[in-house]
Amino acid sequence: MKHHSTLKVALVQQAIGKNKKDTLKKTTQMIEKASNQGAQLVVLQELHQDRYFCINENTANFDLASDFEEDVKFWSHVAKEHKVVLVTSLFEKRSAGLYHNTAVVFEKDGSVAGKYRKMHIPDDPGFYEKFYFTPGDLGYEPISTSVGKLGLLVCWDQWYPEAARLMALKGAEMLIYPTAIGWFDEDAEDEKKRQCDAWETVQRGHAIANGLPVISVNRVGKEMDDFGHLDGIRFWGNSFVAGPQGEIIVRASHDKEEILLVDVDLKRCEDVRRIWPFLRDRRIETYKGLTKRFID
């Protein structure tokens, strides 16, 4: 028995523009193009309005969150104009001194379908997100839209099987990861390969463990540290879609702006979970330790 229900998804992988205005124009043009090619769901990369400002810690960068309400209106308009369900990734000012890395999803009529505040926040050299983002407090709630229940997570969440599993247990029909990850040019080539492979592989693992497709969108281009402490980050692109057995359906380049347009068969999840019914056999009575930091 085969079940079919195809969703046309566009992943917008881009480099940052000269400024926000320029970037918004380019992104909007790419969304228009995707819509004209039949995309029903468009997924943008993490913090797609700006350069990746977390490359250093600068209080002035909190200004970038001040336009959150305006940003929401802008993308609402874009979603409505191009009649697509749109996944955006914005910098949210919630109060003075309280900011989130927030993904907002718009229905094709421009209404807000829901939002997700990034739960797992990284902090390592060049990725100083703990300085900017308060950890999310909305939990892992799939966002119901006209194209399905979106298990929307963001970047560092990618490394956590717990987040993917909770989305699956709440009925998500796909996992979606806007992300901003890259290399340092000074790293060895084999280390770069291991890092990008690991990033892709762990997400394919979530697809497999949960019998769900995964959509991951990353930026490209080299962005500099205006403090000059680091030699910048070269974002590695490699946006991809994997099916519910973790199989790669489409994968972008490491260095080019691209619209990846792909048909995702949402019903194959049903077939795959029939042959691999992992949810049936979870030993939930033995999982209490998962809520511990470490078991020592």
Place this chain on the structure above:
Amino acid sequence: MKHHSTLKVALVQQAIGKNKKDTLKKTTQMIEKASNQGAQLVVLQELHQDRYFCINENTANFDLASDFEEDVKFWSHVAKEHKVVLVTSLFEKRSAGLYHNTAVVFEKDGSVAGKYRKMHIPDDPGFYEKFYFTPGDLGYEPISTSVGKLGLLVCWDQWYPEAARLMALKGAEMLIYPTAIGWFDEDAEDEKKRQCDAWETVQRGHAIANGLPVISVNRVGKEMDDFGHLDGIRFWGNSFVAGPQGEIIVRASHDKEEILLVDVDLKRCEDVRRIWPFLRDRRIETYKGLTKRFID
């Protein structure tokens, strides 16, 4: 800063012999060979003493568990003779009507270092394990040995990020999976590829999410269903070791008996977890739902 501590591990991938006696002889010879080549830790495949009897449901097969005490003595002797830490996978009779799929680990002096009873039990056509095996009741306890703390899990456990995470939280220094998984010849080639890739990928995902090496040992050869309901199972081999970034260090063929001898750098975990400190950022206060069957 680089940390090094190399452990020489042997993975014994084999086809089943004509009978148990023949298989034990072959396995022992492979262990001897591995030991002579310097192996400190030898890992055998799941239920390595016998054909994969779960291919059908036959009460007579419970006889195979009757020699559990003798089996333990036998492998204790082998471990001691060849001075290796030995991971075996046996069929344990605990009482009439109470059987487990039990991995027993022997120290190089032949003493029992510990055992693990398979926690997640599959049941699908040709893999009727729920008929034979009572779900394990020993939890996820790493087994302390002279070569490290072994996070020993078995086969179907491979698909569960929860099991791998719990082993990591309890201080496992590596994840080890004896396994018995294969294809049906009638499946399409692309489906076979997806299945084997998924099986490998989800385990590499556990390596990445937990910053631990993974050692996985699978059998080869086609085994028939003596009831004639199925056209047998072709075990796909592909035993492998991945490092803590999920990188494949060594991988066996799909169809040959092999001893994979590999140096595993146990201290690279320290380096990898410094650049990817995933344990630091787990949102444990948000993970309670993981102990639910489904959240509806």
